[in-house]
Structures are given as structure tokens and as C-alpha cells.
Amino acid sequence: MKYIVILCDGMADEPLEELGGRTPLEAARTENMGRLAKSSEIGMVQTVPDGMAPGSDTANLSVIGYDPRKYYTGRSPLEALSIGAPMEPSDVSFRCNLVTLSEEEENYEDRHILDHSSDEISTEEAAELIRALSEGLKRDGYTFYVGTSYRHLLIQKNGTVVELTAPHDILTKRIGEYLPEDEVLREMMIKSYDILKDHPINVKRRAEGKNPANSAWFWGAGTRPMLTSFEEKNGVKGAMISAVDLLKGIAAGAGMHNIIVEGANGGLNTNYSGKAEAAVKALTEDGFDFVYVHIEAPDEMGHQGSVERKIQAIENIDEKIIGPVNRALDAEGTAYRMLILPDHPTPIRVRTHTSDPVPYLLYDSTKAMDGMDTYSEKTGRETGIFEKEGYHLIDHLLSVK
Numbered sequence: 001m002k003y004i005v006i007l008c009d010g011m012a013d014e015p016l017e018e019l020g021g022r023t024p025l026e027a028a029r030t031e032n033m034g035r036l037a038k039s040s041e042i043g044m045v046q047t048v049p050d051g052m053a054p055g056s057d058t059a060n061l062s063v064i065g066y067d068p069r070k071y072y073t074g075r076s077p078l079e080a081l082s083i084g085a086p087m088e089p090s091d092v093s094f095r096c097n098l099v100t101l102s103e104e105e106e107n108y109e110d111r112h113i114l115d116h117s118s119d120e121i122s123t124e125e126a127a128e129l130i131r132a133l134s135e136g137l138k139r140d141g142y143t144f145y146v147g148t149s150y151r152h153l154l155i156q157k158n159g160t161v162v163e164l165t166a167p168h169d170i171l172t173k174r175i176g177e178y179l180p181e182d183e184v185l186r187e188m189m190i191k192s193y194d195i196l197k198d199h200p201i202n203v204k205r206r207a208e209g210k211n212p213a214n215s216a217w218f219w220g221a222g223t224r225p226m227l228t229s230f231e232e233k234n235g236v237k238g239a240m241i242s243a244v245d246l247l248k249g250i251a252a253g254a255g256m257h258n259i260i261v262e263g264a265n266g267g268l269n270t271n272y273s274g275k276a277e278a279a280v281k282a283l284t285e286d287g288f289d290f291v292y293v294h295i296e297a298p299d300e301m302g303h304q305g306s307v308e309r310k311i312q313a314i315e316n317i318d319e320k321i322i323g324p325v326n327r328a329l330d331a332e333g334t335a336y337r338m339l340i341l342p343d344h345p346t347p348i349r350v351r352t353h354t355s356d357p358v359p360y361l362l363y364d365s366t367k368a369m370d371g372m373d374t375y376s377e378k379t380g381r382e383t384g385i386f387e388k389e390g391y392h393l394i395d396h397l398l399s400v401k
Contacts, residue, residue, distance in 0.1 A: 001366075002283045002336040003236065003290040003397055004325065007063060008317055009056060010299025010346030012358040012377055018307060024298075024348070025359075026376045028314040032323035033340065037361055037375040039368040043385030044357040045393050047343055054355035055166070056299065057220075057246055059343035062390030064250060064292065065234065066227060074161065074222010075246060080153055082249035082258075085145045087224045092159030094185070095220035096133075096144065096152040098126055098213035099167050101175070101193065108190045109176030111215075116167040116303060117150045118205075118213035120267045125201050126150060129213055136195040137188050147245045149266055154218060164219040168303045169352045185218050192216035227253040234290070234398055239282045241275050242294035257288070266296040268313055272320035279321075280328040283336070290398075293321065302346030310348065330365065338363045339397045340375070357386065362397065 013023040020027075047059040049069055057075040058068040076093035087093060100115035101108075118126075127146045134144040145153040162185070165178040180186045193215045196202060202212035227250070230238045240251035243264040251258050261278050263271030275293055282288040297313035322340065329336050341360035344353045359380025362369075372379040387393050 002329070002334055003339075004279060004283065004336060005063065005290075005292045005339045005341075005397070006317070006322060006325070007060065007292065007294045008298050008314065008340070008342050009294060009296045010302045010344060010353065011314060011342035012345035012356070013302065013310070014345070014347045014349055016307060016348060023377055024307060024310045025314055026374070026378065028311045028318070030314065030318040030375070032318045032326060033361065033375045034373070036322070036326065036338070036340075036363045037379070038371045038373065040361045040363040040371045040375075041369045041385065042359065042361055042372045042375060042379050042383050043387065044380045045341065045360050045387040045390050046357045047390035048355040049390075052355075054344050054353040056244075056343055056353070059390070060247060060250060060294070063341070063343060063393065064230070064254065065391050065394035066254070067389075067391045071225060071227055073225045075220035076153055077222045077224050078249035078253065079147060079151065079245040080145070080155065080249065081225070081252040082245040082247075083145055083147055083153070085153055085155055087155060088157070089224055090158045092156045092161055092221055092223060094154045094156070094164070094218040096130075096154045097167050097217040097219070098129055098150045098152065098196075099215050099217045100211040100213065101215045103197065103214065108193055109174075109179065111175055112173060113167050113171055113175060113217070115211045116171060116217075117300065119211040120265075120300065121150050121205075121213050123148050125205070126152065126213065128201050129196055129199060132195055132199055133192055133216060137191060139184070139188075142184075142188075148243065150213065151245055161221045161223060164221055166219045166352075167217045171303070171351050180218060189216055189218060225253055230254040230256050234394065236289035236398065237287065238290040238292065239286075239288045240292050240294070241278055241282075242292075242296075243270060244294065244296050247292075247294045251292070256292075267300060268297045268309055268316075270295065270297060272316050273324065276321045276324040276328075279325055280332075283329065284332050284334060295321065298342070299346045302348060303351050305348055305351045307348055334365070336365050337397055338365075339393070360393065
């Protein structure tokens with residue numbers, strides 16, 4: 001038996017008036033999910049434990065089978081694992097977003113976050129900006145590391161974990177009350193604006209009609225995590241397919257293999273087909289028993305507040321990943337179980353994550369289950385099936401070996 005998780009980041013949502021009371025998942029054309037739903041188990045799962053922040057970090061740890069209350073030490077350290085940034089037990093890692101702030105205000109504190117991703121800036125452009133910050137903010141004990149797109153790292157030697165605010169949680173808000181209390185971090189963020197606002201990269205981006213990446217924003221602090229081996233824990237050899245350092249870091253920490261797909265970028269125009277082909281190859285040719293395919297696009301579109309683009313992301317996943325994987329594995333005669341779900345909701349209404357339960361679809365190629373006509377938040381609730389502890393869902397997926 002082979003196992004595949006298709007994780008549609010932030011796909012769950014709320015009914016929207018402009019969609020006639022439907023969610024983006026209900027409004028999207030999802031022929032393949034609809035077909036599978038008729039013979040699959042449909043239910044709800046609580047991926048974010050009570051009292052914990054609803055992040056992709058805690059939620060994906062749950063889905064992969066790790067109790068966040070036991071294993072979670074912060075978001076940024078998981079990303080540090082992905083890019084190979086060295087961390088001692090006493091070091092603290094911070095996520096460093098390159099964000100777009102409003103520019104008409106005189107004081108930094110009065111500015112507003114307009115875009116947490118700077119129009120999904122390319123890694124190549126971002127790397128130049130991070131190099132400028134490394135030089136302009138040089139300070140003993142602090143080191144910048146280049147990540148992917150707008151997502152980067154700052155590691156402090158012998159640091160202290162402090163409470164910080166995620167930029168996607170305060171979009172359009174005045175930033176003054178959300179700046180770090182830590183004087184060094186606060187000073188570095190303020191100075192980063194002076195370094196970046198007129199950088200040639202941003203001059204060019206404005207000329208092209210793109211949002212400038214005009215400030216660093218630190219959040220997600222934590223210390224080095226210690227995850228148990230996924231293979232030893234579950235008895236299956238696992239691989240991860242994701243463009244996002246967070247997911248690649250979880251995989252690295254769990255001893256899973258990271259499969260790199262050319263053109264996978266974490267955005268709406270990622271290489272969906274390449275991810276599908278890589279997943280099938282991993283399961284049918286490369287000796288893996290379990291593959292986790294993570295797609296960031298629905299979450300990014302939720303943060304942007306774009307109903308149309310979130311629906312497009314969901315339709316892309318259905319057409320270019322779920323359908324092709326299903327058909328290819330069937331053609332190979334491979335017995336497999338497929339789990340489709342979001343990690344958390346990213347509702348258009350609030351443009352950030354919530355901790356509400358999410359719907360899941362569990363398909364088994366060897367036996368038909370009592371399904372539903374469609375897969376959605378509504379049908380997930382209607383079945384009455386509910387897994388309170390999200391990290392147990394992996395056991396349910398792997399229960400047939």
C-alpha cells in the first residue's frame with residue numbers, strides 16, 4: 001500500500017455573499033475531488049490544538065503526525081532546518097519577511113503593512129535585498145540567511161525567544177503597536193526601511209508596477225526543534241514535495257526526503273504538474289511509501305483577499321495535481337490511500353489564518369467507502385466524523401498497510 005497527502009494550504013474558508021453563500025471550495029470547479037468524494041470518507045479534523053496560534057507550522061506538524069504541543073518550538077527554526085542554517089541549542093531563529101509598507105507617512109511607526117509578500121518577490125531579487133540588510137544591519141551575534149521568495153531568516157547567537165506578530169495578521173493596520181519590544185530587533189526593522197526603500201531592486205519594481213519590498217519584518221521566533229524520525233515512528237519511507245522552507249524544514253527534521261521540483265515557487269503560478277509527476281514517480285519508481293504534496297497557493301490568495309484567485313488555485317490543484325495523480329496511480333495498478341485536506345482555513349474575510357476545523361477526504365483505491373456528493377466544509381460537517389486531535393489523522397491514513 002502507498003500513501004499520499006495532498007495538502008492544500010489555507011483552502012478552507014467561510015461562506016461569502018459574493019459567491020451566493022458558498023465558500024471558494026464550493027464555488028470552484030473540482031471535478032476530481034467531487035468524483036473521489038462519492039466513494040471516500042469525508043470528515044472534519046482539528047489541526048490546531050486549543051490555545052495554540054493557527055499557523056501553517058502547528059497545523060502541518062499535526063497533519064504529518066507530530067503533536068504540536070510536544071514538538072513545536074517556533075516557526076523559523078523549522079525553516080532553518082530546510083536551508084541548512086546552523087543552530088546551537090541556545091540560538092534563536094526569527095523569520096524575516098520582506099514586506100511592503102505604506103510610504104507616505106513620516107514616521108516608521110505610522111506606516112501600514114500593505115503586502116506581507118511584496119507581490120511574491122522572486123528569490124533572486126530578494127537575495128540582493130537580504131545581502132543589503134546583512135551589510136547595513138551588521139551586528140555581532142546576528143546573521144541573515146536567504147530563504148525563498150519573501151521568506152528569510154535571522155539567527156541570533158545565545159538569544160531569547162520573544163513574542164512577535166506575524167505580518168499577515170495585521171495587513172492594512174498601523175504597525176506601531178505591533179513592533180518588537182526587543183530594542184535591537186525594533187531598531188533593525190526601522191533601519192531596514194531606510195536601507196531598502198530606494199534600493200535599485202525596489203526602484204525597478206515600482207517602475208514595473210510591483211510592490212516594493214521596503215522593510216524587514218521579524219516574527220516566528222524559536223529554538224532548534226527535535227523531531228523523531230518519521231520512518232521509525234510510522235514504518236514507512238516518506239518524502240516531501242513543497243516550495244516552502246517551513247515544510248521542507250519539517251521534513252528535514254523528521255528525516256524525510258525533500259524532492260525539489262523545478263518551477264515550484266509557492267505562488268499561484270507554481271509548477272502544479274511537476275509536483276504531480278514527482279509524487280507519482282516517488283511512489284512508483286523511487287521506493288517511497290509515503291509522499292506529502294504541499295501547495296501554498298490557496299493560502300497566499302486568502303492572504304491577498306482575492307476570491308477569484310483563491311478559486312483559481314483550488315481549481316489548479318484539482319485539475320493539475322489530484323486528477324493526474326489519481327489517474328497515474330490507477331494506471332500503474334498501485335494500491336494507495338490518498339488524503340486531501342487544508343492545514344487550516346485562511347478566510348477571505350479576515351485575510352489570515354483561523355483555528356477552525358477543516359474538512360478532509362480520505363480515498364482508498366482498494367475499497368469504496370460511504371461518501372458524499374461533494375467535498376467541502378459543509379459536507380465535512382454533515383458526516384458527523386470529527387477527529388479532535390489532528391496528529392492522529394496520520395494513523396488513520398496509515399491504518400491499512
